[in-house]
Amino acid sequence: MIYNIPFIAVIAMIFIGLYAVLFRRNLIKIVIGISIIESGVNLFLITLGYREGGVAPIYTSLPEGTQYPGGMVLPVPQALTLTSIVIGVAVLALMLSLVMHIYKQYGTLDVRKIRRLKE
Amino acid sequence: MSTRNIVAVLVFSIVVLFFVFSALLIHPFGDPGSVKMDDHIITNTQSETGANNGVTSVVFDYRGFDTLGEATILFAAVAGVMMIFRRVKK
């Protein structure tokens, strides 16, 4: 049970992010919670492809005595995590620019006071 | 105890239930079982693509279509930010 610590860390990060999205009132705190959930999902993708005692799948100057398919870590989850990180950056940029626009229009960042469509 | 708080606690407990149920079925850490696609990629990277880096050859050659979609997402994000701040000029 103590050996599965990366999976327990993934569960803890997703729960903290979900708590920040559901129970907080400030808009910036909600955006931070969404970013924490994305970090937890990226960590989960990487820990899916780990082999015991493996090295990185790069052939330039390997350490002595590593076998090719058996002693290397899986490369496909790392490629998917790269794409996911870039998507997280793009979504964060759009979210923050929308929050700036809302603040200039309403004058407050409280989620329970931004209710009606202002004309 | 408003209705919003009750619905939020209900959603949270349902998500906790799903996570606990699926944490009992996952493979242990460090032992992914038998993976045939990744073994084929690791042994044939240098002869098919000519690159020494396995991760770069997966990102740009074996799965280049996903990188094309990601470049489109970057372009859409920059276009969206430029459109939101269109009136803030000199």
Add this chain to the structure above:
Amino acid sequence: MSEMSKIVRTIANVSFPLITIFGLYVIAHGHLTPGGGFQGGAVVASGCIMLLVAYGSTWAFDHIKEKRLTAFESLGAVWFIGVAFLGLFVGGIFFANFLVGLKLFDNFTLFGNIPAVGSTLADINTAGVLPLMNFAVGLKVIAGLFAVVLVMAYASSLKEWKK
């Protein structure tokens, strides 16, 4: 925002070429060492944003036209798709790696060597289409990230936006 003191501006001037050279090294050796287009592009964009913070966003927005930055980003995207379509015309499949093992003239290959199987130290002339696509994606990431931060920093320093 206004500019920072003279010490900060001097240190930013000295360390900007070092950061740019390291970022271009990470982009160019993407097929030999860990790195590639996205990682190297993020490093160079961090160096540019450091200059933006040191000199103030009002000075930077007056001297840098963001139409050129968006033109650079579009150039990177068109180059990426152009290389993919070139694989369709020459190789027969979309995204085909057509430069591996292709000899153009007598002894000249454009990124066409094949390294020996095993733990070798390959030279930079290997890996087919991958260095061209690395460079296109790196250009796209640099221009995109710098343009987004420039516009958001200028918009947050104004008192009110004109209608």
